[in-house]
Amino acid sequence: MEYSGHDAGRLLERWKELASSGGWGTCLLAEAGEYPVFALQNKRSAAGETGGLYVSAGVHGDECAPPWALLQWAENLPSLFDEMPVVIIPCFNPVGLIENTRLNEEGLDLNRNFQNQNLPLIASWQSFLEEKQFMIAVNLHEDYDATGIYLYEISKDGSPGDRFLNSCQDLIPRETASSVDGSEFENGLLIHDDKAEDLRQIVEDDLGGGMPEAIYLYLNHARNSFTFETPSEMDMLRRIAAHQRFLEAVSEYLTKG
Numbered sequence: 089m090e091y092s093g094h095d096a097g098r099l100l101e102r103w104k105e106l107a108s109s110g111g112w113g114t115c116l117l118a119e120a121g122e123y124p125v126f127a128l129q130n131k132r133s134a135a136g137e138t139g140g141l142y143v144s145a146g147v148h149g150d151e152c153a154p155p156w157a158l159l160q161w162a163e164n165l166p167s168l169f170d171e172m173p174v175v176i177i178p179c180f181n182p183v184g185l186i187e188n189t190r191l192n193e194e195g196l197d198l199n200r201n202f203q204n205q206n207l208p209l210i211a212s213w214q215s216f217l218e219e220k221q222f223m224i225a226v227n228l229h230e231d232y233d234a235t236g237i238y239l240y241e242i243s244k245d246g247s248p249g250d251r252f253l254n255s256c257q258d259l260i261p262r263e264t265a266s267s268v269d270g271s272e273f274e275n276g277l278l279i280h281d282d283k284a285e286d287l288r289q290i291v292e293d294d295l296g297g298g299m300p301e302a303i304y305l306y307l308n309h310a311r312n313s314f315t316f317e318t319p320s321e322m323d324m325l326r327r328i329a330a331h332q333r334f335l336e337a338v339s340e341y342l343t344k345g
């Protein structure tokens with residue numbers, strides 16, 4: 089695949105081409121520096137259908153494989169685009185991507201601000217999602233301390249997270265550390281308790297009230313929420329391939345069960 093690392097401009101151009109050729113609806117959420125941050129939705133989502141898939145990438149600008157993997161996955165036109173509603177946020181933090189930093193142009197970690205309606209981007213993201221409910225929400229991230237792939241899962245419908253990791257582990261093995269960022273993992277998987285009050289408590293106690301996208305989506309818009317992480321020191325093409333495989337596994341689960 090042709091990818092250009094931290095070139096957010098090229099990434100967004102290719103998304104615009106894809107959106108117009110695929111008949112996707114585009115919603116400008118906010119401007120970040122000279123770049124637009126937009127949401128895309130297929131016709132089923134625009135028609136107000138519920139269920140289906142939400143995917144975002146590029147919340148942290150120093151994690152550059154996920155936005156390219158998401159683009160490549162979408163350019164291959166998965167069959168689920170015809171079968172169910174799909175919403176994609178191609179790149180939440182284009183300035184961070186260009187500058188190779190976790191934070192956005194205001195020095196904020198967006199992933200601790202998804203409750204923060206004082207940010208125009210978040211306020212319009214929340215209102216874009218207002219009437220939407222998804223079967224699965226996926227957030228794609230990377231971790232420079234990790235040596236393998238890992239996954240946070242919050243789910244109401246069984247627990248497919250292990251199966252999703254299985255589908256990627258021949259590309260990049262699972263993280264072997266039992267503790268990542270202070271949380272206990274088992275074989276690369278952390279399954280959060282799905283009770284809303286417990287999740288709100290985690291946000292208050294461990295994250296200083298800063299709401300991550302995955303928890304906001306689970307509490308408001310998704311039955312199941314997954315945050316997939318690859319080790320960002322590893323070869324870029326392998327990381328892109330792993331994220332793409334993850335999305336393929338989620339698509340297959342949604343379309344075939």
Ligand SMILES: [Zn+2]
Nearest residue numbers: 148151229230
């Ligand atoms: Zn991240």
